[in-house]
Structure formats: C-alpha cells, structure tokens
Amino acid sequence: MISLDAIVLALAQPTLLVGFLAFLGLLFLRRPVAGVLSGVVGAMVGYVMLVPGALVVQESLLRLADAMSRAFGIAVLVPHNEAMAALVQPSVGLATILILVFGLLTHLVIARVTRFRFLFLTAHQSFFMAALLALVLTASGLAMPLIVFVGALLLGVWSSLSPALGQAFTRRVTGDEAVALGHFGSLGYYLAGWVGARVNRRYVRETDASGDGGTEEAPSGGFSSSASGRAVAASALSDSQARSRAASRLRSTEDIRIPSLSSLLRNVTVTTSLSMTLVFVVAALAAEQPLSAAVVYALFFAVGIAVILAGLRLLLADVPPLLTALGGRFVPDALPAVDCAALFPYAPSAVVIGFLCSLSGALVGMVGIGLLTGLWILPSVVPHFFCGATAGIYGNATGGLRGAIAGALANGLLLTALPALLSLFTGSGVAMTSAGTMSGAFGATTAMAVAATFGDTDYAILGTILGALGTTFGPISIAMLAIGVACGVWMWGRKR
Amino acid sequence: MKIYTVCGNGIGSSLLLKMKVEQIAAAHGISVEVTSLDANSAAAASDADLFVTVKEFADLLPDDRRMAVVTSYTNAKQVEAELLPVLESLGASRS
Numbered sequence: 001m002i003s004l005d006a007i008v009l010a011l012a013q014p015t016l017l018v019g020f021l022a023f024l025g026l027l028f029l030r031r032p033v034a035g036v037l038s039g040v041v042g043a044m045v046g047y048v049m050l051v052p053g054a055l056v057v058q059e060s061l062l063r064l065a066d067a068m069s070r071a072f073g074i075a076v077l078v079p080h081n082e083a084m085a086a087l088v089q090p091s092v093g094l095a096t097i098l099i100l101v102f103g104l105l106t107h108l109v110i111a112r113v114t115r116f117r118f119l120f121l122t123a124h125q126s127f128f129m130a131a132l133l134a135l136v137l138t139a140s141g142l143a144m145p146l147i148v149f150v151g152a153l154l155l156g157v158w159s160s161l162s163p164a165l166g167q168a169f170t171r172r173v174t175g176d177e178a179v180a181l182g183h184f185g186s187l188g189y190y191l192a193g194w195v196g197a198r199v200n201r202r203y204v205r206e207t208d209a210s211g212d213g214g215t216e217e218a219p220s221g222g223f224s225s226s227a228s229g230r231a232v233a234a235s236a237l238s239d240s241q242a243r244s245r246a247a248s249r250l251r252s253t254e255d256i257r258i259p260s261l262s263s264l265l266r267n268v269t270v271t272t273s274l275s276m277t278l279v280f281v282v283a284a285l286a287a288e289q290p291l292s293a294a295v296v297y298a299l300f301f302a303v304g305i306a307v308i309l310a311g312l313r314l315l316l317a318d319v320p321p322l323l324t325a326l327g328g329r330f331v332p333d334a335l336p337a338v339d340c341a342a343l344f345p346y347a348p349s350a351v352v353i354g355f356l357c358s359l360s361g362a363l364v365g366m367v368g369i370g371l372l373t374g375l376w377i378l379p380s381v382v383p384h385f386f387c388g389a390t391a392g393i394y395g396n397a398t399g400g401l402r403g404a405i406a407g408a409l410a411n412g413l414l415l416t417a418l419p420a421l422l423s424l425f426t427g428s429g430v431a432m433t434s435a436g437t438m439s440g441a442f443g444a445t446t447a448m449a450v451a452a453t454f455g456d457t458d459y460a461i462l463g464t465i466l467g468a469l470g471t472t473f474g475p476i477s478i479a480m481l482a483i484g485v486a487c488g489v490w491m492w493g494r495k496r
Numbered sequence: 497m498k499i500y501t502v503c504g505n506g507i508g509s510s511l512l513l514k515m516k517v518e519q520i521a522a523a524h525g526i527s528v529e530v531t532s533l534d535a536n537s538a539a540a541a542s543d544a545d546l547f548v549t550v551k552e553f554a555d556l557l558p559d560d561r562r563m564a565v566v567t568s569y570t571n572a573k574q575v576e577a578e579l580l581p582v583l584e585s586l587g588a589s590r591s
Contacts, residue, residue, distance in 0.1 A: 124507045179570050260552050267536040268505060309534070312507050317532070320511055339508030342569040345550055
C-alpha cells in the first residue's frame with residue numbers, strides 16, 4: 001500500500017498546473033472575477049477529487065480480483081476509462097495535463113491548416129486519451145519533454161482524424177445536421193457502420209432511392225421503394241414471400257417501438273451498484289468469503305465512479321466553452337464533433353437494440369477469451385451502454401435493423417478483445433498507482449491479478465500499437481511514428 | 497435565472513446543451529446561469545428555475561419541476577424553437 005503522503009506529493013504539480021491553466025482559460029473567456037475564482041478552484045478540486053475516487057475503485061477491484069482468483073483461478077480485467085484515467089493520475093498526472101493542453105492546441109492547428117476542420121468538444125474523452133498516452137509513453141521509456149511532444153501530436157491528430165474518418169456514416173445518422181462524432185469509441189462505431197452495410201447491402205441504396213438519406217424516414221420511404229427493388233428477387237420466389245423479405249431487409253430499428261432504457265441511466269450509481277453486486281456476490285460465494293463484505297466492496301466501486309464523474313464534471317466544465325471560443329476565432333467554419341450520447345435522439349430504438357446486442361457480443365467474447373487465456377474481461381454495464389448504443393445507431397444507419405444487430409455484436413466482441421490486448425502493454429492498474437515510478441507496469445499481468453484497463457476501441461487500439469512498437473523497437477520508434485503520422489495528415493489534408 | 501441541463505452522466509451531451517442554452521439566452525438578452533448535471537443529481541436538485549433536457553430524462557424528473565423538453569442536444573434551430581418560448585415566459589414572469 002502506497003502512503004497517502006506520496007500520493008499527495010505526486011499530485012502537487014499537476015494540481016497547481018490545472019489551476020494555472022484554468023486561470024489563463026477563464027481570462028481568455030473574459031469571465032468576471034468571481035467566475036475566474038470559482039472556475040480555478042473548481043478545476044483544482046475536480047482534479048484532486050479523481051484520486052480518492054480511483055483509490056476506492058481500486059480497493060474494490062483488488063478484492064474482486066482476489067475472490068475471482070481464489071474461486072476460479074482466473075484473472076479478471078474491468079475495462080473502465082473513467083476509473084483508469086483517474087487511477088494513473090498520481091503517477092503520470094503532469095504528463096496527462098500537459099498532453100491534454102498541447103494536444104487540444106495541436107488539434108486546433110490541424111483544423112486551421114488542413115481540411116480536417118473539426119472541433120472535438122468531448123473534453124472527458126480528450127482527458128482519457130491524454131491519460132492513456134501519458135501512461136503508455138511513460139512506460140515506453142521516453143523522456144518527459146518527448147512524452148509531452150509525442151503525446152500532444154498524437155492526441156491532436158486523432159482528435160481531428162477520428163471525426164473525419166466516419167463523417168460519411170455520421171451524416172447518414174444525422175441526416176443533414178452539421179455535426180460530427182467526437183468520441184473515442186469511434187473505430188467501433190465505424191466498424192458497426194461497415195458491418196451494417198455488408199450484412200444488408202440493399203439498405204443504403206434503397207433507402208436513398210426513396211428520396212432521403214435519413215434513416216428516420218425509412219419506414220414510409222423504405223417500404224414503398226421495396227416494390228421496385230423486389231424485381232430481382234422475385235424471379236425465384238413467390239410475390240408475397242419476396243415482398244416480405246424485401247420489407248424485412250428495409251426495416252429500420254426505428255420501425256419498432258421499444259421501451260426506452262433510460263431507467264438504466266436514471267441513476268448511474270444504482271445501475272453500477274446492482275451489476276457489480278451481482279458479480280461480487282458470485283465471486284464471494286464461490287470463494288467462500290463473507291457476502292456482506294462483498295456487497296460493500298461492490299458498492300465501493302460505484303461510489304468511486306460517482307466521485308470520479310463528479311470530479312470530471314468540475315475539472316472539465318470550462319474546456320468545451322473555451323474550445324468553442326478559440327475555434328470561433330481561428331477556425332470559424334469548423335464542424336463541432338460531439339459526444340456520442342448527443343446522437344441518441346436520432347434513433348432511440350437503435351440505442352436499446354445496440355446496447356443489448358453489444359453486451360451479448362461482449363459476454364460471448366468474455367467467455368471465449370477467458371477459456372482460451374484465463375483472463376476474463378468483465379464488461380462494465382454503464383460504459384458499455386454508451387458504446388453499444390452508438391454502435392447500434394451506426395449499424396442501423398447503414399444496414400437497418402439487421403445492420404444494427406450485426407454491427408453492435410461486432411462492436412461488443414471488439415470491446416472485449418481489445419482490452420485483453422491492451423493489458424499486455426499497460427499492465428495492471430494496480431502497479432500503476434505507485435506514485436512516481438512505473439516499475440512493474442509491464443508484465444504485471446502475470447505477477448498479479450489485473451484489475452482495470454482502458455476500455456473503448458480507440459484507446460485500446462492506439463495503446464496496443466504504441467505499446468507493441470515501444471517494446472519491439474524502443475521508444476524512439478514511437479516518436480518517429482507520431483511525427484510520420486502528423487506529416488502524413490498534413491500532406492493528406494493540405495488545402496489546395 | 498438558474499438553469500440545469502441534464503443527461504445521463506452530466507459530462508457529455510448536457511455540456512453541449514448548456515452551451516446552446518447560453519448562446520440562445522445571450523442572443524435574446526436573457527441573463528442565465530447554466531450548470532450541467534447527471535439525471536440522478538438533477539432529480540434531487542430543486543434549486544433551479546428551469547431544467548432543460550430530452551424526453552428520456554424529462555420523464556425521470558419530478559413532475560413539479562419547470563422543464564423545457566428539447567429533441568436535440570446540438571441542433572441550434574431546434575433547441576431555440578423549443579426553448580425560447582419557455583425562457584421568454586419565465587423571464588417575463590420574473591421581471
């Protein structure tokens with residue numbers, strides 16, 4: 001157990017830096033004196049708040065890992081961005097904050113000088129990405145100034161590329177609205193969009209042919225146009241069979257009325273507590289440990305997450321307004337890239353179908369990978385809700401109901417497989433909290449039951465690539481990759 | 497007037513909505529103080545003049561709250577059409 005003193009000491013620099021940066025930002029926003037004061041203190045309080053939350057989450061997960069290994073002899077891993085980003089602050093806090101700030105500035109520069117004119121407004125995602133980059137780059141052995149330089153370059157590039165890569169899909173989701181996706185589960189969503197189009201090739205063609213690209217219009221437009229699209233299939237099938245098959249292919253998720261799952265989110269803390277209690281009780285029963293303690297430890301997890309979320313809210317409250325103000329001045333025509341939940345109103349049924357299918361995919365993946373490797377990836381319900389729902393929306397936009405189901409299943413499998421890969425390179429969250437040192441960051445999976453890791457697709461893919469590069473070719477290869485990618489983006493996106 | 501914007505976690509889409517609400521209020525000379533909240537905290541909070549959110553979360557808040565239900569977090573035109581009447585009537589009743 002690391003002493004609290006060591007943690008406090010490690011937090012001093014990043015906390016003061018947060019306060020200073022908040023001060024600069026609020027001055028730029030021309031807030032009144034009282035607003036600047038409350039904003040500065042709020043950001044600092046929010047930052048420090050992450051750490052007690054993370055410590056409580058860690059105690060809880062250690063207990064779970066212990067019970068699981070006693071009971072079943074398996075290691076468990078809980079992908080959870082909020083928990084992981086908070087957990088690493090005592091060891092890589094300074095690098096996280098510096099990467100965040102310089103990364104967002106790099107992102108603005110890219111928006112200004114290339115045709116990737118997006119404004120990534122989802123600040124908590126940027127913060128998680130900065131924490132991941134700080135963690136992997138520190139573990140790779142790069143020196144501090146290079147960590148910030150490479151990290152900022154990568155954060156800036158990916159904040160611009162991620163919305164750009166899937167803009168064609170996003171446009172199908174939103175119809176004609178001028179927004180992009182700003183969320184680092186993006187590769188999972190685009191995979192869902194691609195899978196959706198593959199499993200239902202006629203969907204895009206025929207819903208488009210009926211006049212409007214928006215999936216919301218699919219019910220009326222889609223069905224009427226099935227009369228023309230039917231001609232090919234009709235040769236082998238009877239008329240009515242062909243019609244019902246064509247109709248089912250053209251069905252959007254939004255043709256179905258599904259009760260909303262919002263009760264799941266009514267109280268994030270209660271949902272997290274319930275799902276965690278279930279897991280902890282199973283583990284405790286099998287390990288013959290006292291049930292009452294298991295319940296309290298399960299609640300610890302939910303409490304820690306609630307504290308971390310409250311901290312993030314305070315820490316990042318003024319970042320999107322600041323980005324909007326800076327964007328308005330330097331890149332006035334930039335497209336705002338927004339949180340995935342902002343897309344939920346476009347396809348509320350796809351939200352529910354996507355979540356359920358994605359979770360099913362994750363559970364299948366959990367059992368498959370668990371049996372193969374002995375490492376069990378436990379999906380956390382609430383984070384999975386956001387990613388699964390969004391995958392459903394993208395799958396539906398390109399492949400209707402079939403697309404939503406297949407796309408979300410693929411996303412769920414990916415969300416289980418990727419963290420298993422990433423854990424090879426970030427090691428356990430446990431080893432990471434030892435303030436200041438990164439010893440044991442690598443290979444900790446074998447030494448000790450692993451507790452937490454980053455979850456969503458982009459974190460896992462970037463982290464795995466960088467980790468693999470670093471361990472194979474050394475830290476300088478990571479720096480070269482970052483510079484190469486940045487040059488590539490500039491060449492590719494140059495305005496003519 | 498004091499306004500809460502509400503979404504599931506209180507860190508993503510409610511923050512976008514908060515910025516939209518501030519823009520619209522500023523454009524019409526209404527002075528507002530907007531905070532973004534998660535649905536759970538919002539259900540317990542009663543110290544605001546207005547809650548702005550989408551239907552899913554509006555259903556979860558107590559009935560006695562004054563609410564503006566919007567159909568998008570990001571579409572400025574839509575939010576303005578749905579929010580401005582409520583803002584104006586509130587502003588008028590307070591002055």
